[in-house]
Amino acid sequence: MSRILYDLAGADPERRFSPFCWRSRLALAHKGLAVETIPWHFTEKEKIALSGQGLVPVLVDDGRVVHDSWAIACWLEEEYPNRPLLFGGAGGRAMARFLNSWADGVLHPGVARLVVADIASLLAPADQAYFRESRERRFGMTLEQVVAERERSVEGFRRDLLPLRLTLRAQPWLGGEAPNYADYIVFGAFQWARVCSPFPLLAADDPVAEWRSRMLDLFGGLARATPGHDL
Amino acid sequence: MSRILYDLAGADPERRFSPFCWRSRLALAHKGLAVETIPWHFTEKEKIALSGQGLVPVLVDDGRVVHDSWAIACWLEEEYPNRPLLFGGAGGRAMARFLNSWADGVLHPGVARLVVADIASLLAPADQAYFRESRERRFGMTLEQVVAERERSVEGFRRDLLPLRLTLRAQPWLGGEAPNYADYIVFGAFQWARVCSPFPLLAADDPVAEWRSRMLDLFGGLARATPGHDL
Structure with a gap:
C-alpha cells in the first residue's frame, strides 16, 4: 500500500507553496494518513500525465489516481469514513463548497496581488519563464507592477477578510470546536503567502x-516546519 | 402549544422585509412548524421587551423566548432534531457561521447601499424618523445620496456575489442537493430587497x-406570496 501526493515545489524542493496542495496535505494529516510527497514543478507535465491533466495536487492512493483538491477531500472522506471527518456530515460538505468558492474567488486573487512577484524568484529555472509569462498575461501587466502598490492595497485585502474575522470571533475554528476541511481550505492561502513572501498579510492584532x-x-507543526518566512 | 414570531413589517402589515426574520421564517417552514407571525415595527420596543432586547426576530415557542436569527436556528435544530435538519450535522452548523458572516459583512451592506432609500418610504410613520436618522448616521449621508450612484455601483455588488455564483455552478443549493439553512441565510437578503425595492439587483442571466x-x-411559494416587487 503506497500513498503519494505530487506537491508543487520551488527551486528548493522543500519549498512547497501551492495553496491547493496544502489543502490536501492537511486533509491527509487530519485523516491520520501517511503520505509521501513528491516535489513537482509547473513544467513537469509528464510526471502527472497519469492523472489525465496538468495540475497538482494529484494523489495516488494505492494505485487510484485522484486530482483536484476538492475531489481529493471527497475521496478521502468516502474512502476513510471511520477516520476523523473532514466535513462533519452532508451539510458541512455542501457548505464547504461555499468556503472553497470564497477562497478561490476572493482570497486567492487577493493574496496573488500582494505576493505574486515574490513567487517567481523561488521557482526552478525552467518554471520561471512559464510562470512569469502566464501570470503577466492574466494580470495584463508585469508581476512587479501587480505588487507595486501593495503597502496600500493590503488594506483592501484585510477588509475582504471580514467574513473570516467575524466567524473566528464566534468560534475557535471554521470547523467549530475543532479544525476541519473548512480551515484547511482557507489556511492554504496563508501558507502559500508565508512560503513565498516576507510581505505581512495581516496586522499583528488581527484575530x-x-x-x-x-x-x-x-499536526506537530506540519505547516510551520516547511521553509518559509517567520510569522 | 403556541408558536409566535415577531416579524418586522412596513406601514402595510403584510410587507415583511427583514432579512433576519426571513431566515427564521424559512427555518420554521423547513422544520414543518406552524407559526403565527406578528407584524412588528422598529419603534415597538415594548412589544418584544419579553426578549430582554429590542430587535427582531423574536420567537416565542410554547413560552420559551428566543431572539436573534442564529440562536433561533440553533434552537429549532436542537428542539426538533427529528424533523428535517437545518444544518446537516455539526460541520454544517460550524460552516454556516461563515455564510452568516459573509451575509452580514458583505451581502447585507451591499444590498443596503442599493435599496436603503426605498425602505424608508415603506415604513409606518412612527418608524420613518427613527430609520432615517439611524441609517443616515451610519452612512454619514442622506439615504438618497447613498443610492444615487446605484446604476453604476450595482456592478461591484454583482462582483461580490462571485462565491455564491461559483457555489451554485457546482451544486443546485447552498445546502447541496436540497436547500437548508445556508440557503435561508443568503436568500434573506434578496427577499429583503424584493419586498422593499423595484431596483434590479441581479442580471437576468445570473445563475x-x-x-x-x-x-x-x-414551501408553496411562502416568500413569493409576500407583497413585494415582481421578479
Whole structure:
C-alpha cells in the first residue's frame, strides 16, 4: 500500500507553496494518513500525465489516481469514513463548497496581488519563464507592477477578510470546536503567502493572525516546519 | 402549544422585509412548524421587551423566548432534531457561521447601499424618523445620496456575489442537493430587497437569479406570496 501526493515545489524542493496542495496535505494529516510527497514543478507535465491533466495536487492512493483538491477531500472522506471527518456530515460538505468558492474567488486573487512577484524568484529555472509569462498575461501587466502598490492595497485585502474575522470571533475554528476541511481550505492561502513572501498579510492584532498561528501548529507543526518566512 | 414570531413589517402589515426574520421564517417552514407571525415595527420596543432586547426576530415557542436569527436556528435544530435538519450535522452548523458572516459583512451592506432609500418610504410613520436618522448616521449621508450612484455601483455588488455564483455552478443549493439553512441565510437578503425595492439587483442571466427564483417557490411559494416587487 503506497500513498503519494505530487506537491508543487520551488527551486528548493522543500519549498512547497501551492495553496491547493496544502489543502490536501492537511486533509491527509487530519485523516491520520501517511503520505509521501513528491516535489513537482509547473513544467513537469509528464510526471502527472497519469492523472489525465496538468495540475497538482494529484494523489495516488494505492494505485487510484485522484486530482483536484476538492475531489481529493471527497475521496478521502468516502474512502476513510471511520477516520476523523473532514466535513462533519452532508451539510458541512455542501457548505464547504461555499468556503472553497470564497477562497478561490476572493482570497486567492487577493493574496496573488500582494505576493505574486515574490513567487517567481523561488521557482526552478525552467518554471520561471512559464510562470512569469502566464501570470503577466492574466494580470495584463508585469508581476512587479501587480505588487507595486501593495503597502496600500493590503488594506483592501484585510477588509475582504471580514467574513473570516467575524466567524473566528464566534468560534475557535471554521470547523467549530475543532479544525476541519473548512480551515484547511482557507489556511492554504496563508501558507502559500508565508512560503513565498516576507510581505505581512495581516496586522499583528488581527484575530485571523491568531488562528493562522494555531493552524501552523497543527499536526506537530506540519505547516510551520516547511521553509518559509517567520510569522 | 403556541408558536409566535415577531416579524418586522412596513406601514402595510403584510410587507415583511427583514432579512433576519426571513431566515427564521424559512427555518420554521423547513422544520414543518406552524407559526403565527406578528407584524412588528422598529419603534415597538415594548412589544418584544419579553426578549430582554429590542430587535427582531423574536420567537416565542410554547413560552420559551428566543431572539436573534442564529440562536433561533440553533434552537429549532436542537428542539426538533427529528424533523428535517437545518444544518446537516455539526460541520454544517460550524460552516454556516461563515455564510452568516459573509451575509452580514458583505451581502447585507451591499444590498443596503442599493435599496436603503426605498425602505424608508415603506415604513409606518412612527418608524420613518427613527430609520432615517439611524441609517443616515451610519452612512454619514442622506439615504438618497447613498443610492444615487446605484446604476453604476450595482456592478461591484454583482462582483461580490462571485462565491455564491461559483457555489451554485457546482451544486443546485447552498445546502447541496436540497436547500437548508445556508440557503435561508443568503436568500434573506434578496427577499429583503424584493419586498422593499423595484431596483434590479441581479442580471437576468445570473445563475444567482435562477436560484433566487427557486427559493421564492419553496414551501408553496411562502416568500413569493409576500407583497413585494415582481421578479
